Amino acid sequence: xxxxxxxxxxxxxxxLLTINAGDYIFYTDWAWTSxxxxxxxxxxxxxVGACYYLTFTGVPGTATYYALIMxxxxxxxxxxxxxxxxxxxxxxxxxxxxxxxxxxxxxWATKKNKHSLILFGGVLxxxxxxxFNMVNLITVADPLETAFKYPRPTLPPYMTPIEPQExxxxxxxxxxxxxxxxxxxCTFAALGCKLTTW
Numbered sequence: 001x002x003x004x005x006x007x008x009x010x011x012x013x014x015x016l017l018t019i020n021a022g023d024y025i026f027y028t029d030w031a032w033t034s035x036x037x038x039x040x041x042x043x044x045x046x047x048v049g050a051c052y053y054l055t056f057t058g059v060p061g062t063a064t065y066y067a068l069i070m071x072x073x074x075x076x077x078x079x080x081x082x083x084x085x086x087x088x089x090x091x092x093x094x095x096x097x098x099x100x101x102x103x104x105x106x107x108w109a110t111k112k113n114k115h116s117l118i119l120f121g122g123v124l125x126x127x128x129x130x131x132f133n134m135v136n137l138i139t140v141a142d143p144l145e146t147a148f149k150y151p152r153p154t155l156p157p158y159m160t161p162i163e164p165q166e167x168x169x170x171x172x173x174x175x176x177x178x179x180x181x182x183x184x185x186c187t188f189a190a191l192g193c194k195l196t197t198w
Contacts, residue, residue, distance in 0.1 A: 010049040011069045032173040035137065039130040039177035040184060046070065046096050047125050047185045050103050051117065051192025060108035067100035095136045099129045103189075114193050122186030130177030 049070075050063035071094040102124040103117070110116035 010052060011066060012073065035133070035173040036130075036177045036180070039133045039173070040181050042096065042133065043099070043126050043129045043177075043181040043185050044188045046099060046129070047103070047122060048188040048192040048195075050100050050125075051121070051189045052195045054103065054107055054117065055114060055193045055196045058112060060104045060112070063100040063103040063107070064097060067094070067096035070096050095129065095132045098132055099125045102128055118186055118189040118193060122189035123182045125189075126181030126183065126185035127178040130174045130181060133177070134174050 046067060050066045053066045054060070054063045103121040106121035106124055107113075107117045110120065
């Protein structure tokens, strides 16, 4: 009972930590920077909870189920925000599900090898989620239109970022998010697995 309660608590907290992950479109000046930060935060929150759930049950598929729980919680919370007048269309696609499926695949394909889950699963989630998140960003309402509809204070001049150069790999938010996410997700996958062996 305690373990299942812990799973629910982790899922709720993961959702709370990632629930603002779509808000980077408000910060049009910092969109790429925010995109990288929020992609990494989503990657880590998904990885630690899904790996815990996966190794606790030992059943491939539960990582995807965990991502579904996060998605439903997010829809409910965003629905509540929508009722308060906030836009609902800036993150509605379930970006966690395909990455969680890759986590399940790594666990299943290596015959429930925990170390393979940490290494392969962590890298797969870390590299895939920023990509899916960018697809999500492309499908949402135009950031400028949303920003004008819901204005925010103007940044002071010293905080105004330099515009990124087009076509440069090191200025690609997907590449940066995927690189950092792939490294950090392995650590969080290990943490999620460790939580089942208190």
